[in-house]
Amino acid sequence: MNPVGIDIPRADGPSKVRGDAQYVDDIRPAGCLYGATVRSPIAHGKLLGIQKDPDFDWSDITVVTCLDIPAQNVVLLMTEDQPALADGVVRHVEEPVALVAASSPARARAAVAHIKVLVEALPAVLDPLTAQNNPIQIFGTDNVFKQISIHKGDKTDDGVIVEGTYTVGHQEQLYIEPQGMIAVPRADDGLTLIGSMQCPFYIVKAIAPMLGHGRINVIQATTGGGFGGKEEYPSMLAAHCALLSIKTGAPVKMIYQRDEDLRATTKRHPSVIKIRSVVSPQGELLQWDAEIIMDGGAYNTLTPVVLSRALLHLCGPYRCPRQHLEGVAVATHTPPNGAFRGFGAPQAMYAVERHMDAIARTIGMDPVAFRRLNLIRDGDTTPTGQALVDTGAHLVLDVALKAAEAEVKTPAIHPGGGVGRYARGRGVALVFHGCGFTGNGEARIKGKVAVELQDRCVQILTASTDIGQGVDTTFPQIAAAALGIGVSRVSNAPHDTAMVPDSGPTVASPTCMVVGGVLRTAALKLKAALQAETGLDTDDFDTLLDARTHTMALRVMAEYQDDGSMDWDDATYSGDAYPCYGWACSVVDLDVDLDTGEVLYRRYVSATDVGKAINPVIVEGQLEGGAIQGLGYATCEEVVLDDQGRMINDRLTNYIIPTTLDAPEMITRIIEIPYSGGPFGAKGIGEIPMDGPAPAVASAIEAAVGVVLNRLPMTPERVLSALEIKERS
Amino acid sequence: MTQFSLNGHTTSVDAPPMTRLIDVLREQLRLTGTKEGCGEGECGACTVLIDGLPVNACMIPVVQAEGTQILTVEGLAEDERLHPIQTAFINYGAAQCGICTPGFVVAAKALLDAQPNPSRTEVREALAGNLCRCTGYQKIIDAVVEALGGQP
Numbered sequence: 001m002n003p004v005g006i007d008i009p010r011a012d013g014p015s016k017v018r019g020d021a022q023y024v025d026d027i028r029p030a031g032c033l034y035g036a037t038v039r040s041p042i043a044h045g046k047l048l049g050i051q052k053d054p055d056f057d058w059s060d061i062t063v064v065t066c067l068d069i070p071a072q073n074v075v076l077l078m079t080e081d082q083p084a085l086a087d088g089v090v091r092h093v094e095e096p097v098a099l100v101a102a103s104s105p106a107r108a109r110a111a112v113a114h115i116k117v118l119v120e121a122l123p124a125v126l127d128p129l130t131a132q133n134n135p136i137q138i139f140g141t142d143n144v145f146k147q148i149s150i151h152k153g154d155k156t157d158d159g160v161i162v163e164g165t166y167t168v169g170h171q172e173q174l175y176i177e178p179q180g181m182i183a184v185p186r187a188d189d190g191l192t193l194i195g196s197m198q199c200p201f202y203i204v205k206a207i208a209p210m211l212g213h214g215r216i217n218v219i220q221a222t223t224g225g226g227f228g229g230k231e232e233y234p235s236m237l238a239a240h241c242a243l244l245s246i247k248t249g250a251p252v253k254m255i256y257q258r259d260e261d262l263r264a265t266t267k268r269h270p271s272v273i274k275i276r277s278v279v280s281p282q283g284e285l286l287q288w289d290a291e292i293i294m295d296g297g298a299y300n301t302l303t304p305v306v307l308s309r310a311l312l313h314l315c316g317p318y319r320c321p322r323q324h325l326e327g328v329a330v331a332t333h334t335p336p337n338g339a340f341r342g343f344g345a346p347q348a349m350y351a352v353e354r355h356m357d358a359i360a361r362t363i364g365m366d367p368v369a370f371r372r373l374n375l376i377r378d379g380d381t382t383p384t385g386q387a388l389v390d391t392g393a394h395l396v397l398d399v400a401l402k403a404a405e406a407e408v409k410t411p412a413i414h415p416g417g418g419v420g421r422y423a424r425g426r427g428v429a430l431v432f433h434g435c436g437f438t439g440n441g442e443a444r445i446k447g448k449v450a451v452e453l454q455d456r457c458v459q460i461l462t463a464s465t466d467i468g469q470g471v472d473t474t475f476p477q478i479a480a481a482a483l484g485i486g487v488s489r490v491s492n493a494p495h496d497t498a499m500v501p502d503s504g505p506t507v508a509s510p511t512c513m514v515v516g517g518v519l520r521t522a523a524l525k526l527k528a529a530l531q532a533e534t535g536l537d538t539d540d541f542d543t544l545l546d547a548r549t550h551t552m553a554l555r556v557m558a559e560y561q562d563d564g565s566m567d568w569d570d571a572t573y574s575g576d577a578y579p580c581y582g583w584a585c586s587v588v589d590l591d592v593d594l595d596t597g598e599v600l601y602r603r604y605v606s607a608t609d610v611g612k613a614i615n616p617v618i619v620e621g622q623l624e625g626g627a628i629q630g631l632g633y634a635t636c637e638e639v640v641l642d643d644q645g646r647m648i649n650d651r652l653t654n655y656i657i658p659t660t661l662d663a664p665e666m667i668t669r670i671i672e673i674p675y676s677g678g679p680f681g682a683k684g685i686g687e688i689p690m691d692g693p694a695p696a697v698a699s700a701i702e703a704a705v706g707v708v709l710n711r712l713p714m715t716p717e718r719v720l721s722a723l724e725i726k727e728r729s
Numbered sequence: 730m731t732q733f734s735l736n737g738h739t740t741s742v743d744a745p746p747m748t749r750l751i752d753v754l755r756e757q758l759r760l761t762g763t764k765e766g767c768g769e770g771e772c773g774a775c776t777v778l779i780d781g782l783p784v785n786a787c788m789i790p791v792v793q794a795e796g797t798q799i800l801t802v803e804g805l806a807e808d809e810r811l812h813p814i815q816t817a818f819i820n821y822g823a824a825q826c827g828i829c830t831p832g833f834v835v836a837a838k839a840l841l842d843a844q845p846n847p848s849r850t851e852v853r854e855a856l857a858g859n860l861c862r863c864t865g866y867q868k869i870i871d872a873v874v875e876a877l878g879g880q881p
C-alpha cells in the first residue's frame with residue numbers, strides 16, 4: 001500500500017504516551033551542574049558591573065560574565081548585534097548580564113538572587129512609533145532593522161476611499177516545555193549541546209564565533225513544542241551553557257522557569273498597520289495602500305524576514321490593479337521579538353481582513369459577497385508581480401461555508417448558563433500563505449538530506465527536527481513511498497549535527513514541502529544506486545536487495561536543486577515571492593457575554609488547501625492546533641509590559657491560553673490543490689492555520705454586537721468598553 | 730522517611746517534608762514521565778493520581794503523600810500492554826510534541842475510573858486543568874471519548 005496519504009500512527013506516539021520520551025530536562029549527565037541567569041533590571045543603561053552579596057556562601061558557585069568569553073561576544077544569526085552577555089551597556093530588560101552554575105537549580109537561583117546588577121539608567125525608547133531616527137540609538141544610525149517597499153501600478157483617488165488603523169500586540173509561543181539546554185564537555189576540548197530546539201545547525205553557527213572554534217555538535221532532545229520560539233532563542237541558552245561548562249569543566253544544564261521564559265524569550269512582533277483603499281461603488285478594489293510598523297525589540301534576530309513575510313501578505317488573497325505596500329521594522333529597548341508560527345502573516349492578515357470588513361460596511365455590501373467579488377484568480381498578479389496559477393481562494397471559501405451550514409451541535413460552555421445575556425455572531429475570514437522561504441531562500445540554503453541503507457532498512461539523515469509536527473512520521477512515509485516499501489522499514493535518524501547533513505532550518509514550515517522533496521530525490525537516488533550496483537533495472541526494492549552480493553551500508557545524499565522556475569529580485573522586491581501559496585477560510589461561531597464582554601467560542605470551521613496531506617491525521621492536528629493559537633491570539637493572549645518593557649503577566653495564571661473549556665468544536669476540511677514542486681504535491685501547512693482565526697473572530701463579534709474592534713487581543717475589557725461606548729452614543 | 734505506594738510498589742523516600750512531589754518523582758526516583766510545565770499548578774503537565782484523584786505534583790509537598798497510593802504515567806501500561814487511553818491517544822494523533830500527554834492520559838484515567846461513559850462536555854470539564862498548545866484539544870477529546878467507550 002502506498003504509505004502517502006494515509007494515517008500512519010506517529011512513530012513517536014508510544015514513547016510519548018508512556019512517558020518514556022526523553023526531553024532535555026529528563027536527561028541528566030553524570031556530575032551535571034545547573035545554570036541560572038542574572039538579568040538586566042532596566043530597559044536601557046550603562047552596565048557598571050555586578051556585585052556579589054558578601055554574606056552569601058559563594059564557595060560552590062561559579063560566576064561567568066562577558067569577561068569569560070573565549071572569542072567574540074556574539075550570538076550570531078543574521079547580524080552580529082546580539083551579545084551572549086551584556087558588556088558595558090544593557091539594551092533591554094531581562095538582558096543576560098551574568099551566569100551562575102551550582103550543584104542544584106535551587107542553589108543556582110539563590111546565587112542569582114544575591115547578585116546585584118549595577119546599572120546607570122539611560123533614557124529608553126519603548127514606543128515603536130517614535131523609534132525610527134530617534135536620537136537615542138539602538139541599532140545602526142536610524143534604529144531600522146529593515147525597510148521594504150513594494151509598488152504595483154499607478155495611483156488613483158477615483159472611488160470610495162476607506163481608511164483604517166489596526167494594532168496587534170505581542171504573543172507568546174507558550175510551548176508547554178520551557179526552554180532548556182545541556183552542554184557536555186567533549187574529550188577533544190569541544191562541546192556537545194543537547195536541548196529543546198527546532199534548528200540544530202543554527203546553534204552550531206551561532207556559537208562557533210563565541211567559542212573561537214567549531215568543535216561542537218548539537219543534538220535535539222525530544223522537543224515539547226516550539227512554534228518558532230525554539231528557532232533562534234536556543235542559541236542563547238547554548239551559548240550560556242557552553243560558557244558555564246567551559247569554566248567549570250562539567251556538564252551544565254539550564255532549564256528556564258516559566259516566568260523567566262515568559263519575560264526573557266522572543267515573542268510575536270507587535271505591529272501597527274494602516275490601510276487606505278479605493279473601491280468602485282460596485283465594490284471592486286481599485287487601489288490598496290498599506291503600511292506596517294513592526295517592533296523588533298532590541299536586537300535584530302530574524303526580524304527582517306518576519307517583516308518581509310508580513311509585507312508580502314499585506315494585500316490578502318484579493319486582486320487589485322494598484323498595490324502600494326510599505327514596511328519598516330524598528331528597534332526598541334524591549335526584549336527581542338522573533339519567530340512565531342505565521343512569521344508576520346497573522347499580523348498582516350488580521351489588518352487586511354478587518355479592512356475588507358470596513359470597506360464592506362462602508363459601501364453597504366455583505367462582507368462575504370464583497371470578498372467573493374475581489375478574490376484573486378488564476379492569472380492575477382500579486383503586488384510583486386507574480387502571476388498566480390492554481391489559486392484556491394474561491395474553493396476554500398465555498399467548502400468552509402458549506403461545512404458551516406451544519407448545525408452547531410455542542411452548546412458553548414456558558415459560565416453563567418442560560419441565554420439572554422448573550423449575543424450570537426458568525427464571522428468569516430479568508431487568507432493565503434506563501435509556502436517555503438521567500439524568493440530564492442531555498443536556493444540559498446541548499447538543504448541536504450542523506451538516506452542510508454542498513455541491512456534491509458533505510459535511515460533518513462536530516463536536520464529537520466520533529467517538534468511535534470510529525471516529520472519523524474511523515475518523512476519515512478515519503479521515503480517509503482518513493483522506494484515502494486513498507487513505512488516500518490524507514491526511520492529518521494536522531495538529529496545530531498555530527499551525523500546528519502544540514503537540511504536547512506525547521507522554520508517557515510517548508511520542512512515537508514521542500515526538505516521532503518529533497519528526501520524523495522535522495523530515496524530515488526538510493527534506488528538508482530542499487531540498480532547500478534546489481535545491474536538490474538527493476539523497481540522492486542526487495543529484488544534489488546536480494547541481488548546484492550554483500551550487505552554493506554549504502555549512503556546517498558541529495559541537495560535542493562534550484563529548477564530556475566523562481567524569478568525573484570531581492571533588491572526591488574519583485575517577482576515570484578513564493579514557490580506556491582496555500583489558501584484557507586475560517587468560519588467562527590461565537591457568543592459574546594454582554595455582561596462581561598467575554599467571547600465564548602461555539603464552533604470553528606476551516607477549509608485549508610494543503611497541497612497533499614501526506615498523513616491526514618497529522619495535518620488535521622496541525623490545522624487544529626494552529627487554529628486554537630489563533631483563537632487565543634484573538635481574544636485572550638495579551639502581553640502587558642511595565643515602564644521598563646518587562647512583561648508583568650509572566651505566569652500562566654495571567655497570561656491566558658485557551659483550555660478545553662475555551663476551545664470550540666472544530667470542523668476541519670482538507671483541500672488538496674497539489675504543488676508540482678512538493679513531494680506528492682504537498683505544501684507547507686504549519687503556519688496558515690494561524691492566520692484566519694483572529695480576523696474571523698473580530699468579524700463575528702461585529703456581527704454579534706455591532707462593535708468594531710481593530711486591536712488585538714480583543715479581551716473582555718476591550719469588548720466591554722466598546723459596548724459601553726456604543727450604548728452611550 | 731515518607732512511605733507511599735507508587736504504581737503498585739511500596740516506596741520510601743528520604744526527602745525534606747516540603748520537597749515537591751514532582752522533584753521526588755523526577756529527581757530522586759528518576760520517573761521522568763511526569764513533566765513540569767509551569768511549577769505553579771496551572772498547566773497540568775505534572776498530573777499524577779493520589780488515591781485515584783488527579784493532583785498537580787508540583788503543588789504537593791511529599792509529606793502529604795505519606796500513606797497514599799500514587800499512580801504516575803509510568804504505571805498506566807501493564808508490562809508491554811498500553812492502557813486503552815494510551816492506545817487511543819496514538820490512534821487519534823492526540824500526542825503531538827507530547828509534553829502534555831502524560832498529564833492528559835493520567836487525568837483521563839481518573840475520569841474513566843469515576844465516570845465510565847462521559848459526554849464530550851464532561852470530558853472537557855475533567856481535562857480543563859491540563860493545557861495543550863499543540864493539538865487544539867479536538868483530537869485529545871476524541872481519543873478520550875473513544876477510549877471511554879463513547880462515540881467521538
Ligand code: FES
Pocket residue numbers: 764765766767768769770771772773774775776785786787788
Ligand atoms: S507543572 Fe505542575 S501544573 Fe504545571
Ligand code: FES
Pocket residue numbers: 176224225468823824825826827828829830860861862863864
Ligand atoms: S502535544 Fe504539545 S502541548 Fe500537547
